[in-house]
């Protein structure tokens with residue numbers, strides 16, 4: 702796998718809450734300073750060819766598709782009010798962290814809402830320096846009417862998920878070089894779609910480690926009482 706990776710966030714954001722005891726906090730993206738350390742894509746979707754235009758920073762703020770809301774939470778969203786003629790592009794936002802993070806990192810992603818429904822594809826994912834050769838970790842990715850979140854790793858040929866790993870998710874493709882990547886479906890309810898919204902959000906932790914790549918999900922009710930505790934502690938239990 703790659704030695705450094707960038708965080709890429711698609712529609713709707715997110716606060717990061719790195720309350721840990723065994724990791725040092727390198728960066729906390731939250732509140733009024735959330736947007737300080739991100740680049741906005743500023744192009745149409747020339748990678749996955751979606752019918753969207755990912756606005757640059759100035760346009761995203763002018764169009765109210767990126768802002769800090771009254772609860773001091775960062776929001777990025779798709780334009781869900783304009784009529785967009787067939788074959789034209791709908792405005793939305795894609796942001797990429799200016800910092801990259803190496804092996805030994807733990808990312809905590811704390812969200813209150815993700816868009817869902819037909820034609821939306823929210824994601825929080827990481828990539829190596831050269832995409833796709835240097836790999837990709839998809840931490841949050843739901844498309845259209847998928848009922849639960851899906852995790853995936855994308856690599857060049859030669860990487861696969863081993864048999865018999867201890868996990869609560871359900872493995873699909875295990876060869877990470879296939880177009881889908883190697884895939885694990887989240888088993889927890891409320892990890893995507895209307896269930897995630899109704900629950901009021903949730904928290905993911907993704908550990909990028911020499912021992913492997915590990916991802917945990919908690920629905921918001923399961924972390925409300927322990928947000929002040931260490932999420933690293935919660936991962937032990």
Ligand SMILES: *[C@@H]1O[C@H](CO)[C@@H](O)[C@H](O)[C@H]1NC(C)=O
Nearest residue numbers: 742743744745746747748749
């Ligand atoms: C997509 O557009 C961005 C911004 O203009 C550019 O930097 C990048 O090279 C383009 N990628 C492809 C695959 O065309």
Ligand SMILES: *[C@@H]1O[C@H](CO)[C@@H](O)[C@H](O)[C@H]1NC(C)=O
Nearest residue numbers: 776777778779780781782783
């Ligand atoms: C558009 O999104 C906002 C949330 O940003 C939501 O409150 C509103 O109901 C949505 N409008 C439509 C037409 O879906």
